[in-house]
Amino acid sequence: MQGSIERALEVLAGGCDSPVRSGWSAGMPMFVQASAAGAYAYDESGRRYIDYIMAYGPLLFGHTNPELVTGLDALAKGGFVWGTTHAEEIRLAERIRAYLPSMQRMRFVTTGTEAMMSAVRVARAFTGRSRIVKFAGNYHGHFDLALIDAGASAGSGGGGIPQSARADVLVARYNDLASVDEVLAGDETGFAAIMVEPIGANMGFVPAADGFLEGLLQRARRAGALLIFDEVITWLRFGLRGAQGRTSVVPDLTALGKIMGGGLPIAAFGGRRDVMAVLAPDGETFTGGTHGGNPFCVAMAHRVLDLLEAHPEYYSQMDRLARRLAGGLREIFTQRGLPYTAVQQESVVDFKFRAGPAAQNYDEACSADRAAFARYCAAMLERGVLLAPSQNEVMFLSTAHTAQDVNETLAAAQESL
Numbered sequence: 001m002q003g004s005i006e007r008a009l010e011v012l013a014g015g016c017d018s019p020v021r022s023g024w025s026a027g028m029p030m031f032v033q034a035s036a037a038g039a040y041a042y043d044e045s046g047r048r049y050i051d052y053i054m055a056y057g058p059l060l061f062g063h064t065n066p067e068l069v070t071g072l073d074a075l076a077k078g079g080f081v082w083g084t085t086h087a088e089e090i091r092l093a094e095r096i097r098a099y100l101p102s103m104q105r106m107r108f109v110t111t112g113t114e115a116m117m118s119a120v121r122v123a124r125a126f127t128g129r130s131r132i133v134k135f136a137g138n139y140h141g142h143f144d145l146a147l148i149d150a151g152a153s154a155g156s157g158g159g160g161i162p163q164s165a166r167a168d169v170l171v172a173r174y175n176d177l178a179s180v181d182e183v184l185a186g187d188e189t190g191f192a193a194i195m196v197e198p199i200g201a202n203m204g205f206v207p208a209a210d211g212f213l214e215g216l217l218q219r220a221r222r223a224g225a226l227l228i229f230d231e232v233i234t235w236l237r238f239g240l241r242g243a244q245g246r247t248s249v250v251p252d253l254t255a256l257g258k259i260m261g262g263g264l265p266i267a268a269f270g271g272r273r274d275v276m277a278v279l280a281p282d283g284e285t286f287t288g289g290t291h292g293g294n295p296f297c298v299a300m301a302h303r304v305l306d307l308l309e310a311h312p313e314y315y316s317q318m319d320r321l322a323r324r325l326a327g328g329l330r331e332i333f334t335q336r337g338l339p340y341t342a343v344q345q346e347s348v349v350d351f352k353f354r355a356g357p358a359a360q361n362y363d364e365a366c367s368a369d370r371a372a373f374a375r376y377c378a379a380m381l382e383r384g385v386l387l388a389p390s391q392n393e394v395m396f397l398s399t400a401h402t403a404q405d406v407n408e409t410l411a412a413a414q415e416s417l
């Protein structure tokens, strides 16, 4: 009888649906999961792992939170997908806009990729231009131009992306406005949009430095281009007002995804009323989708917002736990004379095998020791801790993680390091 990995390799391309899962970028065997509950993933032998992948971000409440997973039969009886506009979808858009007023008009889609791809189309239609400024190490999904110099997908080689897509992309360095000016030199007014993760979480954890987002807005304004915030990870991970709630910078367009569906696939893009007016039937630009705004996923998104509104303490609870985890890692580094830095912001913790202060951009993030990270990941897995097998990822905590989980994680890290 073949094992699951062999069977997966036989019928799934590369053995998986998303390359990072294969373990390739950390030189690890693929983790085949059998089940999940709370903060834990279980393998096929029934062994429990403390899960810090959390499905690459969506599981702010852990796996199988009762508030999200009960009563689904009743929901399903109403139908999964209608293909029509409905009251709960309108109410969801109103709720989102109350927290993210920059999203004056929005549209629901299924994945973060679709949300960003659609936002880029809208920006191009509105400006009548095609060039896009993006940042090395940011990841916006797997549509053509987004993959150029992206984090998360790094190492895949870029096959299938046409030269014409490359010609339309200007790649700058994160947290480096001079590099933005450099890529714009000679073409100050020829681009449609700057797209950015307002808090970077796909090259490890790299928050925007003071003044960076303001500088991007200034440059976009000067050129008559738009600013697109990719809040697919950050909205709800960093509160109901997301990353944009923490800066005076108001983006023209925003993409949402991941946590908003509580694990189900729902995403959104939206922004300025005049900009979104390019979309048909008002305008001449098309986006659409069979599953966009389906009542099942919309109901789950309401549950997610209900939970967060009912439990404002969740954020401070996760912050306390993550602080303890990052603090514990720092203590281990000090005890062992290791020159690494653990970064933490609310429920996100990250460290890589790189001396000196935390990385500010993708060049710095890439200078970390990949081989050491791979050995660490494997050693942590042996000790019952599941980390994302890639240097570009971070540790996501959830409301399901406990102090005991953090203690076990630190004990595993002590040994692994």
Ligand SMILES: Cc1ncc(COP(=O)(O)O)c(C=O)c1O
Binding pocket: 056, 110, 111, 112, 113, 114, 116, 139, 140, 141, 142, 152, 197, 202, 230, 231, 232, 233, 257, 258
């Ligand atoms: C910031 C960001 N934008 C967009 C995406 C793409 O989202 P999806 O995987 O749902 O297509 C991701 C996925 O990791 C992401 O991290």
